[in-house]
Amino acid sequence: MTDVLVCIKRVADATGEVVLTEDAQAVDGRHAGFTVSAHEECAVELAVRAAHATTGTATVVTVGSDDAVDQLRAALSVGCTAATHVHADPTTYGPRDVAAELAEVVRAHTAAGRPHDLVLLGNDAADSGDFQVGIRLAHELGWPVVNGAVTVEVEDDDVVARVHASSGHETYRVPLPAVVTVLEGGVEPRYPSVPGRMRARKVEVEDRKPVTDFGGASRVRLRLPPPQPSEVQVLGDGPGAAPALVDLLEQLGVLR
Amino acid sequence: MILVFLETEPDGLTETSREALTLARGLAGESGGAPVDAVLVGAPSCPADTAVEQAAAYGVRDLHHATGEAFDAYGGAVWATAVEAVCRDTGAGVVVAAGTPRGMEVLAHVAARGGVAMAANVVAAEGSGPLTVTRQVMNGAVLEDMVLDEDPAILTVAGHAVEARPAAEPGAGRLVPCRPEVPGADLVARVVSAEPPPPDLSGDLTSARVVVGGGRGVGSADGFADLLELTDLVGGALGVSRVVTGNGWRPHHEQVGQTGSRISPDLYLACGISGAIQHWAGCASARTIVAINTDPEAPMVTRAHYAVIGDLHEVVPAVIEEIRRRRDAP
Numbered sequence: 001m002t003d004v005l006v007c008i009k010r011v012a013d014a015t016g017e018v019v020l021t022e023d024a025q026a027v028d029g030r031h032a033g034f035t036v037s038a039h040e041e042c043a044v045e046l047a048v049r050a051a052h053a054t055t056g057t058a059t060v061v062t063v064g065s066d067d068a069v070d071q072l073r074a075a076l077s078v079g080c081t082a083a084t085h086v087h088a089d090p091t092t093y094g095p096r097d098v099a100a101e102l103a104e105v106v107r108a109h110t111a112a113g114r115p116h117d118l119v120l121l122g123n124d125a126a127d128s129g130d131f132q133v134g135i136r137l138a139h140e141l142g143w144p145v146v147n148g149a150v151t152v153e154v155e156d157d158d159v160v161a162r163v164h165a166s167s168g169h170e171t172y173r174v175p176l177p178a179v180v181t182v183l184e185g186g187v188e189p190r191y192p193s194v195p196g197r198m199r200a201r202k203v204e205v206e207d208r209k210p211v212t213d214f215g216g217a218s219r220v221r222l223r224l225p226p227p228q229p230s231e232v233q234v235l236g237d238g239p240g241a242a243p244a245l246v247d248l249l250e251q252l253g254v255l256r
Numbered sequence: 257m258i259l260v261f262l263e264t265e266p267d268g269l270t271e272t273s274r275e276a277l278t279l280a281r282g283l284a285g286e287s288g289g290a291p292v293d294a295v296l297v298g299a300p301s302c303p304a305d306t307a308v309e310q311a312a313a314y315g316v317r318d319l320h321h322a323t324g325e326a327f328d329a330y331g332g333a334v335w336a337t338a339v340e341a342v343c344r345d346t347g348a349g350v351v352v353a354a355g356t357p358r359g360m361e362v363l364a365h366v367a368a369r370g371g372v373a374m375a376a377n378v379v380a381a382e383g384s385g386p387l388t389v390t391r392q393v394m395n396g397a398v399l400e401d402m403v404l405d406e407d408p409a410i411l412t413v414a415g416h417a418v419e420a421r422p423a424a425e426p427g428a429g430r431l432v433p434c435r436p437e438v439p440g441a442d443l444v445a446r447v448v449s450a451e452p453p454p455p456d457l458s459g460d461l462t463s464a465r466v467v468v469g470g471g472r473g474v475g476s477a478d479g480f481a482d483l484l485e486l487t488d489l490v491g492g493a494l495g496v497s498r499v500v501t502g503n504g505w506r507p508h509h510e511q512v513g514q515t516g517s518r519i520s521p522d523l524y525l526a527c528g529i530s531g532a533i534q535h536w537a538g539c540a541s542a543r544t545i546v547a548i549n550t551d552p553e554a555p556m557v558t559r560a561h562y563a564v565i566g567d568l569h570e571v572v573p574a575v576i577e578e579i580r581r582r583r584d585a586p
Contacts (some may be wrong), residue, residue, distance in 0.1 A: 014533055018397045027394060038498075038515040094373070124376075126514065129393050131376045131412075132364040135332070139368040144445040147332060147361045150508075164509050165357075169451045170330075174444060184515040185501070185508030218373045220401040222393070230558040232547075238566035239574030245546065245564055246578045252544060254466045254490050254523050255579060 002056035002154045002176070005109070005116040006047035007102055007137075008040045008075060010068035010090075011127040024221040025091040027127060036071050039122030041189040043182040046152045047120050048079030048190075054154055057081050059109075059116070063088050063101045069205060076200035077192035084109075084206040094217030095128070097210075099136030104211050106141060117176045118159055123148050123183045128217075134181035145179040146172045150186025162186065258284050258292045259348035259408075260316070261339050261362055264300040265463060268310045272354035272520065274420035276413045277314040279381060280352045281423060284315075287384040291317040292427065293346055297338045297362075298327035304431065312429025313422045319431055320346070326438040330358070331446035334438055336365030341436035348408055350387065355412040355518075356462065363410050372406040379417035387411075395514045395537030415520035416541035461510070461517040466492030466525070469512060469539070470500060473528020473549065473568055477505040482572040483527060489579050495519060497535050513538035527568040531556025548572065 012018075012029025019028045044060065051058040059082040060075035062068045072083040086101050093101075106116055119141075121134045138145035149161035154176070161172045161180050174180075192200070235244040249255050258280045262273045269277075277292065284290040294316045300307050304321060311319045322338035339362055343351055351366060353359030355377045367374035377392040379399070386405035392414050393400045404411065461467060468487040474480055480494075487494045495512040496505070512519055514537040524542035529535060531547075531554055539545065547560035548568045557563045564571050 012394075014394050014397060018394055018533075020398070027398065096371075096373070099368075127394055129376060129395075130374075131360040132367065132374055135361070135364040136368045139365075142441075144441075145333070146445050148357055165450075170447045171449045171451075172445055173448045178445075185511065218375075218402045218404060220388075220403055222398050222400050224397075225399050228559065232558060232560050232563050234552075234563050234565060235546075236564060238564075239570045241564040241566065241571065242574035242578040245562075245571075245575055246582065248546065248562060249490065249523075249579075252523055254492070 002050050002054040002117045003115065004047040004051050004056065004058045005106065005119045006043050006058060006060050006075070006080065007119065007121040007133075008036045008044065008060060008062050008071055009122075009125050010034050010062065010064045010071045011037060011125060014126065018224065020222050020224065024223060025219065026222070034067070034070065036074075037122050037124070037126035038184040039124065039182055042184050042187055043120040043122050044075045044078060044080065045187045045189040046182060049187070050118065050152060050154050052079070056117070059084065061102065061105055062086070063093065063098050063210075064090050072205055073200045074192065076203050077196040078190050079196070081203070082206070083203060084208060086208045086210055088210050088214070092216060093214040094219070095130040095133045096136060097212065097214040097216070099133050099140055100212045101210055102133070102137050103140035105208065108208070118154065119179045120152065121179070121181050123181045134179050138179040141177070141179070143177050143179050144174045145181070146174055147181045148183045149180050150183050152180050152182065257290055257346055257348045258350040258352065259339070259343055259346060260292065260294045261351070261353040261359060262294050262296050262307065262311065263354060263356060263358060264296070264302045264307055266301050268302045268306045270354065270463065271420060272356055272413070272415050274314060275416065275418045276352050276354045277311070277316065278420050279378070279413050279418045280350070281315045283350060283381055283384070283387070286382060293318045293320060293342075293348070295320045295322065295339050295342045297322045297335045298330070308429050308431045312426045314427070315423030315425070316427040316429060319429065320434050321431060322434050322436055324435045324438070326443060329447050331443065332361040333365050333445055334442040336362045336369070337438050337442050338436050339363070340366050340369060342434065343408060349385070350409045350411070353412050355414045359412050363412055367410045370408065372408065372410060373402075373404055374410040374412070375402050375404060376412050377414040378411045379414050381411065395533050396540055397533050414541065415518060416543065461493050461495050461512065461519050464493035464519065464521050466490045466523045467495045467512070467519050467521045467542070468492050469495045469497070469524060469526040469529055470506070471497035471527070471529030471535070472499040474500065474505065479569065480506065482569065482576065486525075486572055486576055489576060492521075497529050497532070526556050526560065527572060529556050530554045531559060
């Protein structure tokens, strides 16, 4: 029976125009909407599968603003059965702070008789792209960590994680408890069903206040890169442009 | 002193490691000519002598080579132990790596152990104690200015954010073997088996010199036949957009973008790709981008260096025919 904790983060949807908040400390998603990263959607799917396969549980957690409960409910609607919300202003914390708070959640649940065997996270958040919360959490807990897994399966007392590397696929086998960060691509996240949405509404979310002093992200400010004027050189229209394009390939020295 | 974690390929140092060395050398200059050392862990994929020679050309004084059975198989924690040991022994104030999955993972372990900040995907850095860095966030759509005022300052360099340039005066290039002690806990998370990549044209997207990309405009799984032929002709790797993997036309390991591979080829030939921000995050580091698209206003076209306006299913066969015609010409 594997009890999995899966960590998600509410981020601004960046498929449209990116707008910064007035204090230049965050991306303003009020008009574009909010979501979680694709890596985290896969982490939730893997958490639910691991829990079901072992008749365990999948708990979802976030460190974020009050509105982040929307993302927790979305995870509950696809199979997580419990949720924990650490209420915090995301502009005030950095990856060290998030890792410390997540570690406190693991410790608190353990003390309450709900220990987690496995913690899953996205490999990196779609907004900050810090690439380090999972590793920092593992160090906080003194657990082993595998990064960039596309599949995760629990076998006996181990977690087997498959990682896509430049040299092919690498497999890690790590004893539980462990931390694994997940990359999109190994599983297809399921869509919430109507009963799933109904069930998610009724789940009581555990609310927590941060227990550590946030140190921040060493951020001075965010800024938008200067707009790049289009300098595209159009080689032509349709198949008639083929000679010009092949000339370019020859100039670049990329033809064998 | 500035320490750079290096990665290798059969020909020597990876391009992104050379870029990291170039950024480190620039920082060293700002610190009044601080030395730049480098660290290599385990059995490099090129001869160690080659790595030393190339590192020296980029201004490296000492190349610390951590060897021992514990480092033969890659493991983020155990390789970080080697970097951390060299950092401690040399008193490095700044640790730099390329912003590759391995560079990110190893330095994140070093940062976590030291309890210091890490800046990922840095595009510019200046100053010394504190260091001010600018890094890419939100898929490169936003820049973040950060101050790294802890010791050591740890950062990874975004691909092609810096042009790799050998030093005006080579470094001493001394090979310094070392055998750091490895705690047993670091050996827990290691590779237990590896499979070769599938026999297709995706190759190693992250190090390919040419990438041929296909997007929604390809239209179907069968529509990739011409792109695969062109990929083979140019000796490149095939990369696709998220729409393509989402539709099941091609496997996910070929995906380029924020949640796929970040590529930095000499040429990216983007066919039928609109250039959504998530895809742009993965390909913006290409040196030259050529877009083939029916829509002249598509972001991929307006951001590209060169474009052909037209249906890829008409243009690509014509390009293939032209390449073959020139090859067959006497």
